[in-house]
Every structure is written in structure tokens, then in C-alpha cells.
Amino acid sequence: MSVALVVQKFGGTSVADPERMRNVADHVARCRRRGDSVVLVISAMGKETDELLRMAERVSSTRPGREMDMLITAGERKAVALLCMALADLGVAAHSFTGSQAGFLTDTNHRNARILEVNPDRIADAIEEGIVPVVAGSQGVSTERDVTFLGRGGSDTTAVALAKALDADMCELYTDVSGVFTSDPRIVTAATKISSITFDELLEMTATGCPKPAMRSVEVAHSHDVALHIRSAFTWETGTLVTNTEQDMEQPIIRAVTHDLSESKVTVAKVPDTPGLAATLFRMLADESIDVDMIVQNTSDAGVTDISFTVPSDQLSAVTAVLEDDAIKQLGAESIRTDDSIGRVSVVGAGMKSNPGVAATVFEVLAAHDINIQMISTSAIRISCVIDAQQCEDAVQLLHTAMGLDG
Amino acid sequence: MSVALVVQKFGGTSVADPERMRNVADHVARCRRRGDSVVLVISAMGKETDELLRMAERVSSTRPGREMDMLITAGERKAVALLCMALADLGVAAHSFTGSQAGFLTDTNHRNARILEVNPDRIADAIEEGIVPVVAGSQGVSTERDVTFLGRGGSDTTAVALAKALDADMCELYTDVSGVFTSDPRIVTAATKISSITFDELLEMTATGCPKPAMRSVEVAHSHDVALHIRSAFTWETGTLVTNTEQDMEQPIIRAVTHDLSESKVTVAKVPDTPGLAATLFRMLADESIDVDMIVQNTSDAGVTDISFTVPSDQLSAVTAVLEDDAIKQLGAESIRTDDSIGRVSVVGAGMKSNPGVAATVFEVLAAHDINIQMISTSAIRISCVIDAQQCEDAVQLLHTAMGLDG
Numbered sequence: 001m002s003v004a005l006v007v008q009k010f011g012g013t014s015v016a017d018p019e020r021m022r023n024v025a026d027h028v029a030r031c032r033r034r035g036d037s038v039v040l041v042i043s044a045m046g047k048e049t050d051e052l053l054r055m056a057e058r059v060s061s062t063r064p065g066r067e068m069d070m071l072i073t074a075g076e077r078k079a080v081a082l083l084c085m086a087l088a089d090l091g092v093a094a095h096s097f098t099g100s101q102a103g104f105l106t107d108t109n110h111r112n113a114r115i116l117e118v119n120p121d122r123i124a125d126a127i128e129e130g131i132v133p134v135v136a137g138s139q140g141v142s143t144e145r146d147v148t149f150l151g152r153g154g155s156d157t158t159a160v161a162l163a164k165a166l167d168a169d170m171c172e173l174y175t176d177v178s179g180v181f182t183s184d185p186r187i188v189t190a191a192t193k194i195s196s197i198t199f200d201e202l203l204e205m206t207a208t209g210c211p212k213p214a215m216r217s218v219e220v221a222h223s224h225d226v227a228l229h230i231r232s233a234f235t236w237e238t239g240t241l242v243t244n245t246e247q248d249m250e251q252p253i254i255r256a257v258t259h260d261l262s263e264s265k266v267t268v269a270k271v272p273d274t275p276g277l278a279a280t281l282f283r284m285l286a287d288e289s290i291d292v293d294m295i296v297q298n299t300s301d302a303g304v305t306d307i308s309f310t311v312p313s314d315q316l317s318a319v320t321a322v323l324e325d326d327a328i329k330q331l332g333a334e335s336i337r338t339d340d341s342i343g344r345v346s347v348v349g350a351g352m353k354s355n356p357g358v359a360a361t362v363f364e365v366l367a368a369h370d371i372n373i374q375m376i377s378t379s380a381i382r383i384s385c386v387i388d389a390q391q392c393e394d395a396v397q398l399l400h401t402a403m404g405l406d407g
Numbered sequence: 408m409s410v411a412l413v414v415q416k417f418g419g420t421s422v423a424d425p426e427r428m429r430n431v432a433d434h435v436a437r438c439r440r441r442g443d444s445v446v447l448v449i450s451a452m453g454k455e456t457d458e459l460l461r462m463a464e465r466v467s468s469t470r471p472g473r474e475m476d477m478l479i480t481a482g483e484r485k486a487v488a489l490l491c492m493a494l495a496d497l498g499v500a501a502h503s504f505t506g507s508q509a510g511f512l513t514d515t516n517h518r519n520a521r522i523l524e525v526n527p528d529r530i531a532d533a534i535e536e537g538i539v540p541v542v543a544g545s546q547g548v549s550t551e552r553d554v555t556f557l558g559r560g561g562s563d564t565t566a567v568a569l570a571k572a573l574d575a576d577m578c579e580l581y582t583d584v585s586g587v588f589t590s591d592p593r594i595v596t597a598a599t600k601i602s603s604i605t606f607d608e609l610l611e612m613t614a615t616g617c618p619k620p621a622m623r624s625v626e627v628a629h630s631h632d633v634a635l636h637i638r639s640a641f642t643w644e645t646g647t648l649v650t651n652t653e654q655d656m657e658q659p660i661i662r663a664v665t666h667d668l669s670e671s672k673v674t675v676a677k678v679p680d681t682p683g684l685a686a687t688l689f690r691m692l693a694d695e696s697i698d699v700d701m702i703v704q705n706t707s708d709a710g711v712t713d714i715s716f717t718v719p720s721d722q723l724s725a726v727t728a729v730l731e732d733d734a735i736k737q738l739g740a741e742s743i744r745t746d747d748s749i750g751r752v753s754v755v756g757a758g759m760k761s762n763p764g765v766a767a768t769v770f771e772v773l774a775a776h777d778i779n780i781q782m783i784s785t786s787a788i789r790i791s792c793v794i795d796a797q798q799c800e801d802a803v804q805l806l807h808t809a810m811g812l813d814g
Contacts, residue, residue, distance in 0.1 A: 018462070
């Protein structure tokens with residue numbers, strides 16, 4: 001068996017308690033015995049980050065970003081130290097490293113810092129000495145020498161960036177699911193695990209509701225060509241490989257059916273169809289850091305048009321606050337309508353590019369079951385439809401079957 | 408009122424919960440309004456260090472020192488971040504600093520590292536900018552660039568070392584007692600708070616059972632001439648000043664009566680009185696890191712002698728393990744006797760130096776009340792007697808009265 005350098009990232013549920021920590025240590029010891037070099041990236045244990053956030057709320061209503069980052073990064077530090085101790089019990093030499101010690105230089109954007117550079121000299125030295133480096137996820141040191149946090153889900157990004165910096169053979173993201181599925185197995189009982197998938201497909205899937213891994217880490221892995229393996233820290237079975245190359249010449253047209261119930265729809269009704277209209281509207285929203293997703297504008301009818309878009313439901317009140325103050329005045333809209341009981345169902349697959357009939361099939365399946373489509377948006381490898389939230393689960397099941405994905 | 412630079416250290420009970428954190432922030436805000444520059448040193452909240460130790464025990468039986476230090480120092484990091492947030496709520500600009508960021512360079516002796524150097528450039532810059540630096544206590548970075556912990560009670564040492572490095576006017580150690588007392592107020596109802604005391608006296612007191620502050624910090628303050636103020640973070644009243652100079656020409660002969668019930672007595676009986684005997688014995692104990700305190704050897708009688716010493720009771724089994732294996736053989740002793748029901752009562756005061764009658768008075772008081780003295784040890788400013796543990800509280804009360812300390 002060939003010797004490899006593997007970066008293994010373990011999420012919060014994988015190290016939630018002492019027993020799970022020891023399970024992870026067992027797995028790492030087994031990888032070492034097989035001859036692989038292993039670098040670990042660890043998240044804070046279980047719900048610790050949430051607990052630290054709650055503690056901060058009890059102490060202060062101000063909570064400056066610099067101090068929040070100092071606070072939250074303590075969680076990952078505890079986790080890496082404890083995991084090194086669990087490894088020591090098994091005779092595996094291991095050293096913990098903070099983000100700073102691991103060479104993660106970031107910008108000064110606290111709570112959600114971006115990685116500027118990774119200088120993993122100390123990590124490389126440890127590997128050279130046969131020591132397993134255990135790196136605190138989602139953290140770094142800023143250009144101002146302050147501790148920074150990369151944001152929730154940032155440990156995936158740490159792992160991918162480290163795999164790139166070390167030129168590792170593989171980046172394994174261990175989580176509580178056993179891979180990427182053709183649909184949510186809780187809804188579609190016939191959903192099956194995908195053995196390999198392209199980055200483009202996975203990006204479309206995570207963007208449309210597939211919960212793991214974190215979008216940002218997939219983007220970084222994609223742009224730096226870091227091979228990912230998404231797998232389970234509970235069953236340890238082989239999971240889903242993600243690469244830039246399409247593994248299978250005869251790959252299926254459709255890869256997965258995803259859904260998302262976390263968004264709401266906003267319609268700005270009957271605005272005069274003048275140049276710069278959309279620019280004005282979405283600049284207003286961007287200035288309030290509102291995360292707009294799907295945007296649909298119909299062709300104008302008698303000089304007026306409707307613009308619809310989706311936003312995370314928890315930002316809906318912020319949207320109406322902005323638009324009811326300004327949009328009706330500035331844009332001359334007739335009204336603002338919102339709907340928080342929508343669902344989005346998406347069909348994703350690289351094979352769609354050369355199979356123009358897929359969209360028609362999707363619409364036919366939904367129509368045949370009286371599911372009304374409110375908005376449509378497509379990319380080269382994805383079709384998304386906004387429908388009534390009540391009908392979302394049915395739509396996912398019907399499309400999974402119709403697209404030939406039932407296992 | 409003169410403007411001063413003050414280092415304020417707050418112990419675990421002073422920042423045990425959000426309310427206490429806000430109380431500390433209030434106090435700091437008030438000091439700032441008076442015009443003082445303030446640097447804070449903070450311990451981990453409440454029992455957090457104990458909780459982290461318990462978690463480590465649940466994960467691992469090995470627990471390498473490097474990883475224990477990474478784990479434990481997370482507690483202070485959380486505390487400094489939260490206190491900065493509490494200060495932000497009051498409009499006080501504050502920045503948290505880890506031991507490393509504050510410039511604490513230590514040796515590589517994990518769990519109990521020694522400070523080699525303090526380079527407080529970032530702290531001085533923050534003061535200059537009107538920002539309150541909030542420094543994580545009891546931590547630093549080693550010459551190997553690893554995180555180190557200075558040991559339990561190390562936050563006092565951090566505060567004193569920082570006060571020295573910044574040439575601060577005062578180092579205030581805030582704790583859950585309101586100062587140093589003439590005796591333990593739980594035992595001696597007439598005990599009074601001492602308004603000022605010399606380092607020599609305080610060192611003798613902490614060495615003989617006075618619980619606060621940590622011995623090591625007093626030694627560092629003494630050798631670097633850092634003025635201390637030991638005071639309460641609960642009542643905020645003026646506490647006890649500690650300096651190298653005797654404040655009062657007419658100071659009382661006796662300062663305090665202390666006691667200690669945490670030690671046990673060991674007697675190595677009837678060893679041949681040959682040169683190097685004590686050296687051999689105490690080298691054996693030092694090799695096992697046993698912390699020997701009082702040592703008494705009587706003059707020899709017919710070529711054999713008894714050596715008695717005290718050790719912390721929790722090390723007693725380690726002592727007997729060493730000595731029963733080796734001492735009887737190597738030293739030719741007749742037997743090893745131990746007694747874990749002893750107490751030590753000490754009378755401390757710089758005025759004793761020029762008042763030779765104090766020792767006699769102590770012995771007379773104890774004899775008059777049928778309290779048998781098992782061991783005696785003296786320094787220029789202290790007399791200690793080992794007696795039966797059952798009689799220790801009575802002895803403390805009797806001596807406090809006899810020495811004229813009753814308030």
C-alpha cells in the first residue's frame with residue numbers, strides 16, 4: 001500500500017466527548033500503522049462554540065470582534081490539546097498547534113477572517129520528525145498580530161488550505177454523515193451515497209441545500225485542486241471523493257436532487273422598467289449585508305416589471321425594513337410582497353450540459369403532480385424551482401425517482 | 408490626585424460569573440475616570456482550571472505537559488476576552504493579550520514554567536493609545552515557541568513580573584479576602600487586617616500557612632522591589648500594602664500568628680551519626696520531587712541520632728515508599744515513623760530580631776496550656792512549633808492574645 005500524506009479534519013460531533021476523542025485517536029493510530037503521514041485539523045468539541053457565544057451574551061451587549069475571536073478560538077485549543085493526549089495514550093507522538101503556530105496568516109476581519117497565506121514550517125518539521133501535528137481549526141493570526149477566527153465551518157477551510165500548503169495527497173473531511181447523497185436520506189428513502197463527484201457539482205449542491213461540507217472550503221479546494229474525501233467519523237466507511245476530474249466517462253446525467261427550506265421570497269411589484277433599476281435595488285440590500293440568493297426578473301409588461309429574489313428567512317425583517325423605507329420611494333414600486341413559506345428544489349448534474357431535455361422533464365414531473373412553480377433559475381449543471389414549502393418533500397421524492405436516482 | 412500606572416490582578420473567584428465580570432469592569436472604569444492607567448491580569452473563571460484538568464483525566468492517562476499547557480491556558484484566554492467585552496459595554500477601550508502576546512518568554516518546563524524575560528512592547532503601546540490591556544495570567548511562550556503554563560497561582564506572578572517590566576507604581580492583587588490578617592479570622596475572632604507589612608514578614612507568613620497571595624509572586628515582588636497591595640474584589644476596601652521598607656518606626660514586635668494543618672511529620676529513628684547522612688537522606692527525597700519543609704536533627708546520643716522533617720500530607724505515601732525501600736538499608740536507620748495528625752503554629756514579626764524574649768514567651772504560653780511541642784524551628788523573624796493537630800486552633804488563639812495582637 002502506498003504511503004501518503006493525508007490531512008484529516010474532524011468536526012465538532014466527531015470529538016464531542018472523551019469517548020469520541022479516543023475513537024478518533026484509534027483511527028489515527030491505525031492510519032499511522034499503515035504507514036501514512038497524518039495531519040489533523042480539529043473543531044471545537046460538540047456545542048462548545050455555541051456555549052461560548054451564549055456566555056459572551058451574558059457578559060456583554062457590545063462584544064467587539066477582536067475579543068469574540070480570542071474567546072471562541074479557545075474552544076479549538078482545548079480540543080487539539082485533548083486529542084493529543086488521547087493519541088499519547090496510544091503511543092502516537094502528537095503536537096497541538098494553534099492557527100498562529102500552524103502558520104495561518106489572515107486579514108483583520110474579525111469573526112470571519114480570510115486566509116492571506118499559510119506558512120506551515122512547524123507542521124512540516126513535525127511530520128519530518130514523525131510527530132502527528134494536530135491543528136486548531138478555523139483560526140489564525142492577523143497582520144496586526146491579533147488572534148482571528150475564520151467563521152463557523154472554518155475548520156473545513158483550514159484543512160483544505162493546509163492540504164494545499166503541504167501538497168498533501170488527500171484532504172479527508174470527517175463528519176457525522178457518511179458522504180454526499182443523491183438526496184436527503186431522511187426524505188428520500190431510496191437516496192444513495194455518491195462515490196465520486198466533481199467540484200462543480202458539489203458546489204451547486206451545497207449552494208442549494210446540501211448541508212456538508214462548508215461551501216467556502218469546497219470553493220478553496222476547487223480553486224487549488226485539493227482532492228477531498230467526505231466521510232464519517234462514526235462508521236469510518238469510505239465516503240464521497242470530490243475531484244476536479246470527472247472520474248467516470250459514463251457518468252449519470254443527474255447527480256442529485258437537493259432542497260432548501262431556509263429561504264423566503266421577496267417580490268418588488270410593478271416597478272417602472274428603467275435602466276439601473278436592479279442595480280439600485282441590490283445595492284440597497286448589499287449595503288445592509290443582506291445575502292440575496294436567487295434573482296428573477298420577468299420581461300416588462302407595459303413599462304412595469306416585477307423583480308423577485310430569495311433571502312435567508314432570518315434576514316427577511318431586515319429586507320422589509322430597507323425596502324419599505326426606500327424602495328417604494330426610490331424605485332417607484334407599487335408594493336413589496338414577501339412569502340416565508342417557500343421551498344427550493346434543485347436538480348444537479350454535470351451531464352445536464354449535453355442533455356437539454358432535463359429541464360423539460362423537471363417541469364413535467366412537477367406539473368403532473370399539481371406542484372406550482374413560482375420561480376425558476378438555472379445554471380449549466382443545475383435547475384432550481386421555487387415552490388410551496390408544503391410540497392417540497394413530495395417534489396424531492398418525485399424528482400429523485402424521475403431522474404433515475406433511486407438506488 | 409496623582410496619575411499612576413497600576414497593574415491589577417483578578418483571581419478566579421473575582422471573575423467567576425458574568426455578574427462578577429461586570430463588577431470588575433465597573434471598578435476598572437472608575438479607576439480610569441480617576442485618571443489612572445490600568446493594566447489587568449486575569450485568572451481563569453471560578454473552577455474552570457479544575458474542570459479542564461478533570462476533562463483531561465477523562466480523555467487520557469498520559470497527558471503530556473505540552474498538551475496540558477495548551478489545554479489549561481484556554482481558560483485564561485476566555486476570561487480576558489469576556490472581561491474586554493464587559494469593559495466595552497462601559498465604553499472602556501480594552502484589548503486582550505495572551506501570555507505570548509504580552510511578551511512572556513519562559514523556559515520549556517511545561518505545567519510549571521519559569522519566566523525568562525518579559526518584553527511588554529504591545530502592552531506599553533496599548534497604554535500609550537489609552538487602551539486597557541487585559542493579560543491572560545499564568546501563561547507564556549517557551550524558547551521552543553510552545554504555549555506554557557506558569558502553574559497554579561501563576562497569575563499573581565504574571566502581575567508582579569508585568570508591573571516590574573512596565574515600571575508600574577503599584578501591583579494590586581485582588582482576591583476574595585480583604586487583605587493579610589494577624590491570624591485566620593475563622594479561628595481567631597479578634598484577628599485584624601494588617602495595613603502594611605514587609606516582604607520578609609509576608610514570605611514567612613505564606614510559608615507557614617497564610618493562604619494569599621501565592622508564595623512565588625511574593626518572592627518575585629520582593630527581589631524586584633514591586634510594591635504590592637493585597638485587597639478584595641468583593642468589598643473593594645483598602646487592603647494590605649507590602650513593601651521592602653518598614654513603614655512604621657514603631658512597628659509592633661509581632662505581626663501575625665499563622666498555622667498549617669496540611670503537613671505530616673516523618674522521623675527517621677536511630678540512624679548512625681556519620682558525615683553525609685542528611686545529604687543522602689534528602690537527596691533520595693529530592694529525586695522523587697518530595698517537597699520537604701521543616702527539618703530538625705537533634706545532637707547525637709551514643710553515636711545515633713533521630714532526623715525529623717515535615718512534608719505535605721498528600722506526599723506522605725511517596726515518602727514512606729522511598730524510605731522503607733532504601734533508607735533503612737542505606738542509612739542503617741532503626742525505623743521510620745510517620746504522624747499525619749500534626750499542626751504547625753508560627754509567630755511572625757520583623758520586630759522579633761531585636762526582642763530575644765519572644766521565643767521564651769511562645770514556649771511558656773504553650774506549656775501553660777499543656778500543649779506539647781514536638782518540633783521547633785526558627786528564623787530571624789519567625790518561630791514555628793509542631794504540635795498535635797487537635798490543639799492547633801487553641802494554640803493559635805492563645806498566642807494571638809499573648810502576643811498582643813487581639814484587635
